Every structure is written in C-alpha cells, then in structure tokens.
Amino acid sequence: MNTKKKEAHSELEELLPWHAAGTLSRSDARRVEDALAHDPELARRYALVRDELGETIHLNETLGAPSARAMEKLFAKIDAEPARRPAVSLNLSARVTEFFAGFSPRTLAFAGGAAVLAILLQAGFIAGVMIKETKTSGYETASAPSTDPGVGAFTLIRFAPQATQDDVTKFLAANKLSIASGPMAGGLYKVRVAVTGLPKAELANIVKKLQEDKVVTFIATTE
C-alpha cells in the first residue's frame, strides 16, 4: 500500500465510529461505504466498531434515570430565582417557541383549530355585514331594527374546537343569532340574540336552550 493509499485508509478508518452512528455527511458516508465494499480488512474493523457502539448503548441504557428529586430540586431553584423582566425586543422567535413549547400537542391542535375557526367566523361576519350594507337602500326610520353593535341582548359564547365553520353557521342561522364581536380572550364571541333588550328571565331561557347545542362549550349572558 503506497503512502497516499495508507493515508486515505487511515482517514476513512477514523470515520468508522461516526459512520456506525449515522452522523457522517452524505458524501463522507458514501466514501466509507465504497471503501467498506472493496476492503475486507476495513469491513472487519467496522464490525469491531459496531460491537463497541452496541455495548456503549447497552451500558448507558442500564444506567437508569434520575429520581424525581432532581426535578423537584430544579423547579424549587427556579421558583427561588428573582422574577425575570420580560425581554421586549430581544429574540422574539425564541420566546414564541418557548411559549408554544409549554403546550401539549393536543392543546396546540385545539388552539390551532380555534384560531382557524375564529378567522373563518370573522371573515363570514365581515362578509355578512358588507352584504347587509349593500342591500340597505335609502334611509331607515328610528323604529327599524338597529345595526348598532351596542344595542340588543347579548351572550358570550365559546364554540367547541371540533365544530366546523358550517356547524357554527347553521347554529347561528337556526337560532337567529349574529356575532357582534370577537374572538376575545379565551376564544369567546359576543353574540347578539335579539335586536332589542330582553328581560333577564327570557334571556336566561334562551341561554339555557343554546347551551344544549353541541357546538357550544360555554355560554353566559353579557351586557
């Protein structure tokens, strides 16, 4: 074996542990694969590397895990730390990532669904308002139904995360409701149930009826 070949051989041999662990770049991995296919001695040495890899994993896996004491100690230390000032301008992406990392996948899925629903409802609401506006012609008398968002009887509703846009549209139409505003904190919508104010008892009855619908997860009266 000439000097150049020897050097290449030893360089490739040094890479064998990383090849076994699957952490080489694609080009290096290809070089090692080619050499292994043509060099029986290198292939024999690669088998030794694979033995080492297997036993190192075995050894580490039998080391066990720390007790719950480690976690308790960590969170006690974190609680004892002085409150950190929120960094307003620095590393926004990292903070957003950390924020979302705090949620479980299920929560994220529900939140995502709720966000999509919120966008669709808002789009529907805006489209609805625009259509109404284009239909209105001339002037209206003072006794005509009010479009003032502050007038009428209202409830706060949170829709079920699994409810589709179609479900919500049907629910609103079937009960002659319209969304006055939202979504607010907690995914709540202010929903108009009547264009004029209603006695408390009557509004309570409407809330009770609406509560039974599967698209509603929360409902309460509001001003």
Place this chain on the structure above:
Amino acid sequence: MQVLFARHHVRVYRFVLRLVRNDATAEDLISEVFLDVWRQAGKFEGRSQVSTWMLSIARFKALSVLRRRPEAELDDETAERIEDQSDDPETALAKKDKGAVLRKCLTALSTEHREIIDLVYYHEKSVEEVAGIVGIPEATVKTRMFYARKKLSELLKEQGIDRGWP
C-alpha cells in the same frame, strides 16, 4: 422548561453519571445544568442542537466537580478499576460474555476517553458537535476517538480478548 426537562434529562444524567460516577452528584448536577439552561435560554442562538448545548454545559459542570474531588477519592476509584480487571470468579464468568467484558472495559477508560466514546456512540454527536462540546479541533476529535478505541482494545487484550486491532 418542563418539556425540555422531560425530553433531555435522562440522557444528560447518563452523560454526567458516566463522568462523575456517583448517582447523587449526577442528580445534583443535572438540576444545576437545567437551571443554567433556564437562565441562559435567551442567549441560545439555535446554531447547534439544544442537546449539544446542554451536554456542553453538563460537561463543564461535571469536570468542575471532578477537579474539586479529593485525590483519595480518585485513588479509590482507580483501585476499584484495577480490582475490576482481576481474575476473580465473577470476572472469569464475565469473560465468557464478550459483550459484558467490553462494557466493563468501557467503564475502565479514562474520563477523556469515556466522554468521547459516549458522545459519538450513545449521544450520536457528529465530529463537529463533539468538537463544540469538548472544545477541541475536529482533527483532534478524530484522533482522540481513535486513541480511545485503541485503549479499549488494549484493555480487552488484558482481559484475554484479542481483537486483532490495532
């Protein structure tokens, strides 16, 4: 933080335990490692994997503990290793199982060699990542790994297993 801890604490603990060889010290260290992670989260620039970053913090803390450890304790450790290699009935039985002997030799390596073997084989770190964690050039990573493996072969030979390499 809880998600990060749940995802990485076992591997970080094992890495530290292999270096300090003491369960209680390793447990104390991992809470310190994650506290540092929590404190320095804003400084993490995402240029390496989170696990690589955590292992480098863990390594620094483990080596600090090892430096503070009294000489006598280190001597006991060495003696223990020498005893491990003696030919008592248990060892003789273990010799029949090549894997068990290999594992025993892996524990008898020096701290420097243990850490590089663990980082490459168990923690699946690339040459570049090991260089970042240990703080040495990439070429040194390759040669150190080579010498760690060579030492392993020598220990195996002492135990009666000749691998025909190097």
